[in-house]
Amino acid sequence: MESVFLSPESWTAVFLSLRVSLVATLLSLPLAIWVAHLLARGRFRGKQVLNALVHLPLVLPPVVTGYLLLLTYGRRAPIGQFLEHSFGFVLAFRWTGAALAAAVMAFPLMVRAIRIAIETVDPKLEEAAATLGASRWFTFRHVTLPLIFPGVIAGSVLGWAKAMGEFGATITFVSNIPGQTQTVPSAIYAALQVPGRESEVLKLVLISVVLAVGALLVSEWLVRRRRKKVDAA
């Protein structure tokens, strides 16, 4: 008789995926907001280069992204070695590397969502803040950021969902080490390679869906709660 519950390894994969995706999203969020702001409001040379760079992981096959990560953050790779020797911080074959891969893949989605939100904030409000003596940073912190809150939430959910589903770059960069780097998509992939493990696949898919729907509902609720107060004035 087959258990209706997940196997212990599958549970491990679920928790790991959650950890990886949350760390990936939360840690890259400030950077995403900053880059989105640069792209939306900044005027500097190389803006389009930055823009292109941010979008790259979207346009490249994930395997290539994973391979490029390996070439830069691997143990033999320049940045990877530097991190390891200077801070003892290893990315390769660790969950931290999975988080990096997920973050890189999710980054363009987060940046775009937040950028669109920033672009629709009326610059007149930012002007008003300036007349009240607010520095750029103060204005951003207290005027722009609260106004783009829905976009930040949307970007985070989008990025998180992508991070949960990311497979190709992750397995290429950090492989599939149960308990270390075996995320739910890796587990699903493995189960799909062997005939007759469809029920395992189904359970993992279901749990992904439940988690995603839960996150979506929470995000919608967060935004609605906020909007109730604020609304377009």
Added chain:
Amino acid sequence: MESVFLSPESWTAVFLSLRVSLVATLLSLPLAIWVAHLLARGRFRGKQVLNALVHLPLVLPPVVTGYLLLLTYGRRAPIGQFLEHSFGFVLAFRWTGAALAAAVMAFPLMVRAIRIAIETVDPKLEEAAATLGASRWFTFRHVTLPLIFPGVIAGSVLGWAKAMGEFGATITFVSNIPGQTQTVPSAIYAALQVPGRESEVLKLVLISVVLAVGALLVSEWLVRRRRKKVDAA
């Protein structure tokens, strides 16, 4: 001596990818706008179900999405058979199927981008349109849509980039048949299986990047040109 140009098969893959991604983006754009509008402004039961459904392809590993597509749109599958028998329209193992896979994967990105843009349009302007006798559709067509133009462009570029890079769902759904379903990412995958083809991989990656950057620049220019006229009033 190696050619600096791509092999004929690679060129085929490039053109196929362009066709697939453009068709996927352009055909799904109206639907994406409609769904984004429903999610942003609609009030109906099942809204969160729709919301979740739209996000699914993002949260599931692409292989699973491809597999689900195969199970629904394959030649032996219910919808696939219906389409084939009723309209002689075959998706499975055709470029049309690749376009479907790309569209499904790109859809959440397009919807989110457009939705964020819609949510930041001041409903007061839509109210004003209503007092002038504009139906919802007229208001949408002439007020909302022009105002969300940057979001629509951003969503389209995002979706298109995703469609260009999509690999897992495509190869699982429509296989990797040169000239029919072998897109650039599939070609990269195939090339990676053979030693000594790294230069081919590199060229394919480069051409993807060039195309993506080109599209980005065009989209930024489109939006800027528009904004110059309109601006926040």
Added chain:
Amino acid sequence: MTLNVAITTVLKGFDLDVNFAAERGVTAIFGASGAGKTTVINAVAGLHRPDQGTITLDNDTFFAADRGINVPVADRRLGYVFQDHRLFPNMTVAQNLSFAKKARGLRQDGQHHSAVLEILGIAPLLGRYPTDLSGGEKQRVAIGRALLSQPKVLLLDEPLASLDHARRLEILPYLERLRDHSDLPILYVSHSVSEVARLANQVVLLDRGRQIQVGPVTEVFSDLDAAQFLGRDDHGAVLFAKVVATHADGVTEVQSSGGRLFVNQTVSSANKRIRLRIRAQDVMLSLSRPEGLSALNVLPCVIADIRSEAKNSVLVQLACGPDRLLSRITERSRQHLNLQIGMPIFAVLKTVSMAQEAIGFQAG
């Protein structure tokens, strides 16, 4: 066309409760900031859903709480000039102006169209986008947009607040014509007593959501109780009069029910009906008919009522024939002249004290 508004609704701070009928012509909604004026107008437009009551236009029910009727905004055929202009930023001025025509599939009335452009002075702005307009320019375009939508009800929320005096004087006659030559009920929110005096057929006085007075402008404006809401400076009675003769020096002689008056404005057509606002502070009282004074207008009246006000001034209501006038004088003058109710008295008005904008035309 009659617009009936009878609604109650709960707002932050207080409840709004109004009940009035607006016939063709201008119904002014008057009240302090935050009194609920915009809310009333929004309810008529369908942008605010009241808690209770009904809103009807002749036989069309716009809103009926108990029958669950709430006609969509777009089907109410209104022209609404918002307190904030709400121009479409993605369209040029010309496109903003023709929006309703396109939306409602209206035929173009070229003459009407150019008349509106002319009066509002917006013809030079047609190719611009709203972001390139000044505050007053935006407001003028917003007025034009509403007027060109061929509405059955016109809702104007402080339409002239951001305009300069000269521009107001150009637009007001146009609104008068609209009032007199169309069948439109017009709801008009304004803080300007002089505008209301000039335009309104009827006044609805609001105070923190309560409807304090409703009635013809002549009654409300000569009412001693309403005085406190109208502001000392601008307060005064509204009279109707008929043109009797236009003198060679440009002075027009008019006949009101209370007597004959001279107005320093050329009104070409005899027998034309005009409305005059005579500020309480512009009316002096004299026991005898004065001589050798530049004031040409002297009306014999009877003191109908006297009310002491703050700051040692006194408001005197005068019955001059069937017309009512108000005069504000000092307590000192009152004692000096020993005024009593029922006493006959001469009201002295300078010709020019009937302010230009207070001389409105009135069809009839």
Added chain:
Amino acid sequence: MTLNVAITTVLKGFDLDVNFAAERGVTAIFGASGAGKTTVINAVAGLHRPDQGTITLDNDTFFAADRGINVPVADRRLGYVFQDHRLFPNMTVAQNLSFAKKARGLRQDGQHHSAVLEILGIAPLLGRYPTDLSGGEKQRVAIGRALLSQPKVLLLDEPLASLDHARRLEILPYLERLRDHSDLPILYVSHSVSEVARLANQVVLLDRGRQIQVGPVTEVFSDLDAAQFLGRDDHGAVLFAKVVATHADGVTEVQSSGGRLFVNQTVSSANKRIRLRIRAQDVMLSLSRPEGLSALNVLPCVIADIRSEAKNSVLVQLACGPDRLLSRITERSRQHLNLQIGMPIFAVLKTVSMAQEAIGFQAG
């Protein structure tokens, strides 16, 4: 503190070219819709970059085209009340009000803070979000926000346009106090002649970007050339006077350079300086000193100038001692009285015709 503005800039439709110095006190910028008033203020704020010229505040250069100086907005220490309120929709009223304090790290001045809340009547709104405020309420909060930012220059762009009469009367004295008891240059855009008459020390008249007149309010307002820009109704001279006595019946007796006047407002402190606006249309002319009339104010003057206007009216400039008054009468009256330049004449003013809002206090 002196704010020097000397700039030119190309706008759609015309060029803007202004050059004036604003000392402490109120400099009113007056002109028709689209004349360029907001643009001038925006240039001072740093929100509009002029093509040429300089803007300085004492020794601080805000802008100097030739030296490439353009100080960032946030470093100019201004308080700006925008024509559109621009409240932060994500903050409560209280948070909007304390924004500058947080942004600039200012010390809280509790007394000033509560005084501002009190005068603007916004204390009950503190917990609300801008979306729940009426148009006038938003504007009041915006005024409060600027006043509480402890600025060195105050820029007010039609701050009172959306407010009712009563509310204006409450806010004006506060602005007067600010004018008289602080060192602030205040640039004040308004379409209301009465507001400008009451508040302004200096007036800058703009017409389609051209600076037509600059000067003390007393000069500009009694100028026959400026008359056309000020609107017939509201036009009139501004005088300064000193309180002589407060009579038991509440009438205050004041001494202007031209003579003695009675004002129906209790001004407690003797020797206080006040400003009076006397509308041209409120001044009657009499050949002899009139008797038995409720008008208490009669000044002996000499006719300084006469200008025929449209509509058969005549504007008469009077020299009453060193003060100038304006009187608008009909052509008919002029002929009747046979007025000539240099002729002695009596100006007759009703006490109350010095409109309440026209009686301003003036420190000195």
Added chain:
Amino acid sequence: EVTVFAAASLRGALDEVNARFDGKVIVSYASSAALARQIAQGAPADVFLSASPEWVAFLKDDPFVELMNVTDILSNQLVLIASETAQATNIQDLPSALSGRNLALALTTAVPAGIYAREALETMGLWPQIAPHSVETDNVRAALALVALGEVDYGIVYQTDALTQKNLRVLDVIAADTHQPIRYVAAQIGTGADAARYFQFLSDPTAQAIFMAHGFALPEAE
């Protein structure tokens, strides 16, 4: 014209074989699992080349798919490879050499090369010590790449893969009797003449020579 669905690891050798075939060959390379499922859904494959017998068995059980011919065409061998800096010299040294180092192999529960490797290590009793150091990839070439890049010191891959890469060493050949025989199975699905001819051609000496040149072995007779 023949459409061939082939396991991705056959690319290289198969491309050369197809060049010798008298007729146009279209090959779709993907994982055996994906290809088998696609064939079950009616994919237009004439011939299926699977990296493991079980996906052919899967198709045999499918009521909609009729397999015209099935045969083992190739076999392969597992080898232990090492990066240029690695210490161990043979498979028995591996557990001790692995401290702080890793062994790359394909997914040991899913991908044939990984399944065979794990089975062999279990037979040799080495798996429990090695398992904590294993690094598993979604296909065997990725494992190879990790070793070639020096990211991982050791790997177990097919001999055919090892031959293609220069900057690594083959330390040991894993005995064939320690695991199930490695079988590449060909199945003919298409009924056309070309399909049958291609299916035959795979066992032709010309083809077999090419496969052997790439390191494949002939299948053991059943």
